[in-house]
Amino acid sequence: MSVAGLKKQLHKASQLLTEKINGVEGTKLDEDFIKMHKKVEITQKLILELVPKTTEYLQPNPAYRAKLSMLNTVSRIRGQVKTVGYPQTEGMLGDSMLRYGSELGIESAFGCALVDMGQALKQMAQVRDCLDVRVKHSFIDPLQTLLDKELREIMFHLRKLEGRRLDFDYKKRRKGKIAEAEIKQALEKFVESKDLAERSMFNLLENDVEQVHQLLGLIEAALDYHRQSGLILENLRGSLQNRITDASNRPKKEFRSKSVGSTMCYTDIYGFSTCSSVRSSDTEITDALSEKYVTPVAHKVIQPPLIPQTSKLLTNNYDHSSPMDQPCCRALYNFKPENHGELGFKEGDFIILTNRVDENWYEGLLSGESGFFPISYVQVLVPLPQ
Numbered sequence: 001m002s003v004a005g006l007k008k009q010l011h012k013a014s015q016l017l018t019e020k021i022n023g024v025e026g027t028k029l030d031e032d033f034i035k036m037h038k039k040v041e042i043t044q045k046l047i048l049e050l051v052p053k054t055t056e057y058l059q060p061n062p063a064y065r066a067k068l069s070m071l072n073t074v075s076r077i078r079g080q081v082k083t084v085g086y087p088q089t090e091g092m093l094g095d096s097m098l099r100y101g102s103e104l105g106i107e108s109a110f111g112c113a114l115v116d117m118g119q120a121l122k123q124m125a126q127v128r129d130c131l132d133v134r135v136k137h138s139f140i141d142p143l144q145t146l147l148d149k150e151l152r153e154i155m156f157h158l159r160k161l162e163g164r165r166l167d168f169d170y171k172k173r174r175k176g177k178i179a180e181a182e183i184k185q186a187l188e189k190f191v192e193s194k195d196l197a198e199r200s201m202f203n204l205l206e207n208d209v210e211q212v213h214q215l216l217g218l219i220e221a222a223l224d225y226h227r228q229s230g231l232i233l234e235n236l237r238g239s240l241q242n243r244i245t246d247a248s249n250r251p252k253k254e255f256r257s258k259s260v261g262s263t264m265c266y267t268d269i270y271g272f273s274t275c276s277s278v279r280s281s282d283t284e285i286t287d288a289l290s291e292k293y294v295t296p297v298a299h300k301v302i303q304p305p306l307i308p309q310t311s312k313l314l315t316n317n318y319d320h321s322s323p324m325d326q327p328c329c330r331a332l333y334n335f336k337p338e339n340h341g342e343l344g345f346k347e348g349d350f351i352i353l354t355n356r357v358d359e360n361w362y363e364g365l366l367s368g369e370s371g372f373f374p375i376s377y378v379q380v381l382v383p384l385p386q
Helices: 003-022 031-058 062-078 089-104 109-173 180-206 209-249 283-292 308-317
Strands: 262-267 273-278 328-331 350-356 361-366 369-374 378-382
Touching: 003 109, 031 062, 031 109, 031 180, 089 109, 089 361, 109 180, 109 209, 350 378
Parallel strands: none
Antiparallel strands: 262 273, 328 350, 328 378, 350 361, 361 369
């Protein structure tokens, strides 16, 4: 800093102390200027609070916000353009429902309903992501730009005006010791700064219709989000009502007890073998199997295998050839994914069909995961609608 600049700063500090301590009044600005200055200060404080509060409205979890801020900062440092998305609560709940609905299987009405609801919640999470992007583009970014450019420029002019006012008041107070030309020059600079500050504040306050447009953009984005969410939920309600109707009209199955013969054999201290059998309604077969698998080992129980009739009942109970109410297929072979986006499965797995990519590939859902797999590896049970 030059000697003249240092001297000027000392004059300003001296004048400020004189006003604060001795109560000396400085040059007063007009009422219009003071009113505009107050409104600009309110606008600045408003935007400084409004931007983070809007972010909290879109992203309620403070821990996730802090984590995303850190990850996005690291991404920018590494030169990565893509930012990490906020994990929407609807999406997390939808993932859980899809996973357990798929594990329950398509024969379970509850499992199918969980899959329907999981898919609907995933759609709502996507709509919520669109809301975040839209509000940031139409509301947060314009306000941040206003704060970083116009308001910053106004604050610069106001600080410069205050400095020139102090310099002018100091020189005016020491009139006679300071040349008239120097006082006149200080006055001209003060008037120039006042004009610049006043003009910039006037332009900001007169163009507040832009801020009203930004508020309208926020409301339209929120309204569109709720409209789409309402439509998704209405469709989901209809789907669940259809599930209830289908499950109610499904013929009731009677429970059949499956008896299994068991024999307990042991050798007592005198060397005699003692056996006790629990016999099923298939007395003769159970007796024969029990006699075949009795071994005179002390305190050891050997279970005979299931009788053929019981085994057949178990097989019929879990027959996967029953009608299914949504597009699906059964795996004929094991498929191990080799590329990103492919869906792996084992022989016998049931896969929900969501899309046919081309003549060689399907897209499906298994255990909450979605991916592509070859058509030749599966047997289609319920085809996709044409």
